Amino acid sequence: MGELNLDHVDDIYFDVLKEIGNIGAGNAASSLAQMLQAKVEMKVPRVELLDFNQIGEAIGGEEQIMAGIYVLVQGDIQGSMMFLLEQKSAQKLIGNMMSAMGMEPGGGEVLNEMEQSVLKEIGNIITGAYLNSLSAMTNLKITESVPDLTIDMAGAILSVPAIEFGMVGDKMLMIQTAFSNEDDLNGYFILVPDLPSYGKLLAALGINV
Amino acid sequence: MSELIKVGMADLKLCPKGQGITTLGLGSCVGVAIRDTATKNGGLAHVMLPDSTAIRSNQNIAKFADTGVKELVRLMEAQGGKRSRFTAKIAGGAKMFSFSNNTALVNVGDRNVEAVKKVLAELKIPILAQDTGLNFGRTVEFFPETGDYVIKAVGKPVKTI
Numbered sequence A: 001m002g003e004l005n006l007d008h009v010d011d012i013y014f015d016v017l018k019e020i021g022n023i024g025a026g027n028a029a030s031s032l033a034q035m036l037q038a039k040v041e042m043k044v045p046r047v048e049l050l051d052f053n054q055i056g057e058a059i060g061g062e063e064q065i066m067a068g069i070y071v072l073v074q075g076d077i078q079g080s081m082m083f084l085l086e087q088k089s090a091q092k093l094i095g096n097m098m099s100a101m102g103m104e105p106g107g108g109e110v111l112n113e114m115e116q117s118v119l120k121e122i123g124n125i126i127t128g129a130y131l132n133s134l135s136a137m138t139n140l141k142i143t144e145s146v147p148d149l150t151i152d153m154a155g156a157i158l159s160v161p162a163i164e165f166g167m168v169g170d171k172m173l174m175i176q177t178a179f180s181n182e183d184d185l186n187g188y189f190i191l192v193p194d195l196p197s198y199g200k201l202l203a204a205l206g207i208n209v
Numbered sequence B: 001m002s003e004l005i006k007v008g009m010a011d012l013k014l015c016p017k018g019q020g021i022t023t024l025g026l027g028s029c030v031g032v033a034i035r036d037t038a039t040k041n042g043g044l045a046h047v048m049l050p051d052s053t054a055i056r057s058n059q060n061i062a063k064f065a066d067t068g069v070k071e072l073v074r075l076m077e078a079q080g081g082k083r084s085r086f087t088a089k090i091a092g093g094a095k096m097f098s099f100s101n102n103t104a105l106v107n108v109g110d111r112n113v114e115a116v117k118k119v120l121a122e123l124k125i126p127i128l129a130q131d132t133g134l135n136f137g138r139t140v141e142f143f144p145e146t147g148d149y150v151i152k153a154v155g156k157p158v159k160t161i
Helices: A011-036 A087-100 A113-138 A154-166 A195-204 B065-078 B108-122
Strands: A046-051 A065-075 A079-086 A142-144 A148-153 A171-180 A186-193 B011-015 B021-026 B030-036 B042-047 B086-092 B127-132 B138-143 B148-152
Touching: A011 A046, A011 A087, A011 A113, A011 A171, A011 A186, A011 A195, A065 A087, A065 A113, A065 A154, A065 A186, A079 A087, A079 A113, A079 A154, A087 A113, A113 A142, A113 A148, A113 A186, A113 A195, A148 A154, A148 B021, A154 A171, A154 B021, A186 A195, B011 B021, B011 B065, B021 B030, B021 B042, B030 B065, B030 B108, B030 B138, B042 B065, B042 B108, B042 B138, B065 B108, B086 B108, B086 B138, B086 B148, B108 B127
Parallel strands: B086 B127
Antiparallel strands: A046 A171, A065 A079, A065 A142, A065 A148, A079 A186, A171 A186, B011 B042, B021 B138, B030 B042, B030 B086, B138 B148
């Protein structure tokens, strides 16, 4: 089993990685739909090699303000997973969840502590759903850390995985799936395995890099 | 004012007097703005990692604090700048999340800032102002004519250093 070389990525790898995005995000989207009691539409996953200066544009511009829930992916593979929501969507999602639990959401621009922990918990469930299906599909042991939350510019959030790829090259590879619903809820599931883990994922699905 | 020159992640560019230059959404990366106080020309580097010698894939010299700052200075000198007149302002180097899986990347923001300071000290370029560290992203705009370095962050007032 070799390490994926980002200078020569076969088309078939992209297809397999997109399928990972499809299944993982499908599971995550249905758990989100369950929470919201509403339909959530998932877009076709994007798996592309991105130059560092294209990363922000991939999710609506470097300065797009996003709520980012970030977990470390651990176990047989390493990397990170992010659940990114446009700021307004995050507020809406928190509002829905808190009302459903009989709590009063603050509703302000800045999230209070309770709202932040609700959002972290939502992120935890969503990323868990994604990673569980990935684990079932590949037979790899995959766990996640406790979630961390930041509300900031997309460029600044995505610079975290980008810097990791910066240590091995000048491009980043991520498995990105956008979702939305009729209620104007917009966001992304982003899985960023590290480079050796891409090889393991592909190998687990019968493709030797 | 004409449109700002845009510098991407792991990138650097020159900016002539009378124009402005920007880089968007700096997280743990550092935006190094250098100005020639006589010609009032300048440049901006967006560096991602502290040390090119610690990494095998180091062809992109704009990516690293050590090589990126030196390259920006070299380009400014090639355009008639004099290093003895150069001054610097720096921003960025935040810690976006409280953890990272890669031990080499723990506190990469702090280490980027330290590395930038080290190379500027080696080159004898004084740092006039800085807005670094903490846990939020920054967009910066640099105007070499006045030396203004404008810093924008989510939910915070715009700041000029």
